[in-house]
Amino acid sequence: METASLLGLDGAQWFCDFYLRERDKGLLGGVSDLQRKEEEHYRSVMAHQERGMLALPLISCASYAFYWAPPGGESIASSCLRVDRMLDILRTSCSGFKVVMVCHGNIMRAFRVRIERMSQRKFRENEESTDDRDKIWNCQIIHYTRRDPETGIVAPNFYWVRSICPWDTSLSWNVWQPIHRSGGRGGTRAAADQQRRRGAVGPDGHRGDREEACAAHRVEGARGGHRQERRGREGEGGQAARQGVVAALQQPQLRHQHHHRRRR
Numbered sequence: 001m002e003t004a005s006l007l008g009l010d011g012a013q014w015f016c017d018f019y020l021r022e023r024d025k026g027l028l029g030g031v032s033d034l035q036r037k038e039e040e041h042y043r044s045v046m047a048h049q050e051r052g053m054l055a056l057p058l059i060s061c062a063s064y065a066f067y068w069a070p071p072g073g074e075s076i077a078s079s080c081l082r083v084d085r086m087l088d089i090l091r092t093s094c095s096g097f098k099v100v101m102v103c104h105g106n107i108m109r110a111f112r113v114r115i116e117r118m119s120q121r122k123f124r125e126n127e128e129s130t131d132d133r134d135k136i137w138n139c140q141i142i143h144y145t146r147r148d149p150e151t152g153i154v155a156p157n158f159y160w161v162r163s164i165c166p167w168d169t170s171l172s173w174n175v176w177q178p179i180h181r182s183g184g185r186g187g188t189r190a191a192a193d194q195q196r197r198r199g200a201v202g203p204d205g206h207r208g209d210r211e212e213a214c215a216a217h218r219v220e221g222a223r224g225g226h227r228q229e230r231r232g233r234e235g236e237g238g239q240a241a242r243q244g245v246v247a248a249l250q251q252p253q254l255r256h257q258h259h260h261r262r263r264r
Contacts (some may be wrong), residue, residue, distance in 0.1 A: 004102040012100070019082045019089075023106035026073025065127070066120040076123070079110040087114060105136045115144055115158055117181035133173050137165045140172070149176040 004014050028036065069075035090099055101111075113123055126134050136142075144158040159179050165172035 004100075007100070007102075009100065017086065017089075019086045020101060020103045020107055021082075022104035023076070023079045023110075024072075024074040026070040028070040028073065065124050076106070076110060076113070079106060080113055083107065083110040083114050105140075108136055108140065108142055112142065116161065116179050119182040122182065132171045133163075135171070137168075137171055139167060140165055145176075 001014065001016060004012075025031075065076075067075050067077050069078065086101075109123070112118055112126075118126075129135070141164040143162050143164070145160050146155045146158055147153070147160075148155065149160055160176045161179055162174060162176045163172050164174050
C-alpha cells in the first residue's frame with residue numbers, strides 16, 4: 001500500500017485485494033539464492049526439482065516448471081487461478097475505468113501468462129532468457145491497452161503491451177508490441193484487425209467506455225529480497241499478507257457522460 005501511495009496518482013481510490021498477494025513459496029519463502037545453494041536442506045529441495053525437469057523432454061519439462069510448487073507452496077499455475085479471478089472482477093466492476101495494479105513479480109508473470117495466453121514453453125523461454133529486457137525488475141511496469149498505438153482505434157480485447165523499467169530503460173523494451181497469443185479466439189494480429197473492423201471504436205473514444213489500461217508494478221522491500229510483509233497462514237483469524245493493491249481511475253469524459261445521463 002505504501003508503494004502504491006508513492007505513485008502520486010490524483011483521484012486514485014486504492015484498496016487491497018488478497019487475490020494479488022505474492023506467490024506462496026512455502027519452505028523456500030524468504031530464503032535467499034545463496035541459502036538455497038549452500039544449506040543442505042534447501043539444496044535437496046532444489047535438486048528434487050532439477051531431477052524432475054531433467055528426466056522429461058523439452059515440452060514436458062516446461063510444463064513441470066510451470067506446475068512445480070515448493071513444499072507447502074504455490075505453483076505458477078495456481079497463481080494464475082487467482083489472477084483469473086482478478087481479471088473477472090475487472091471485467092464486471094471496472095468498466096469505464098483505468099486500472100493500476102501494484103503487485104509482486106510472480107503475480108506479474110501470472111498476469112502475462114493469462115492476458116497474453118502464453119504457452120508453458122514460452123513462459124519457460126522467458127524465464128531462461130539471457131536478455132535483460134525480458135526480465136521483470138524492481139518497480140517494473142507492464143502496460144496493456146486495447147487502443148492501437150498507431151491508429152488510436154480501440155479493439156475489443158488487449159492486443160498491445162509495453163514493458164518499462166523506470167529506473168533504467170536500457171533494461172526494458174519500452175515500446176508498444178503486439179500480443180501474439182498461442183491459440184484461442186483472437187489469438188493473432190490478423191484476428192485483432194478483423195475484430196476491430198467488426199466492433200471496434202475510433203480514436204474519439206465512442207463506444208470505448210470499457211478501455212482499461214493495466215499496469216503492474218513489482219514491489220520489493222528496501223533491502224535485497226526482503227518481503228514488505230510476512231505472509232500469515234490463511235484460515236480463521238489469518239491474514240493474507242503481502243497483498244496487492246488496486247486503484248480505479250475514472251476517466252473524466254465518462255464521468256461527464258454518467259452525470260449527463262442521470263440529469264436526463
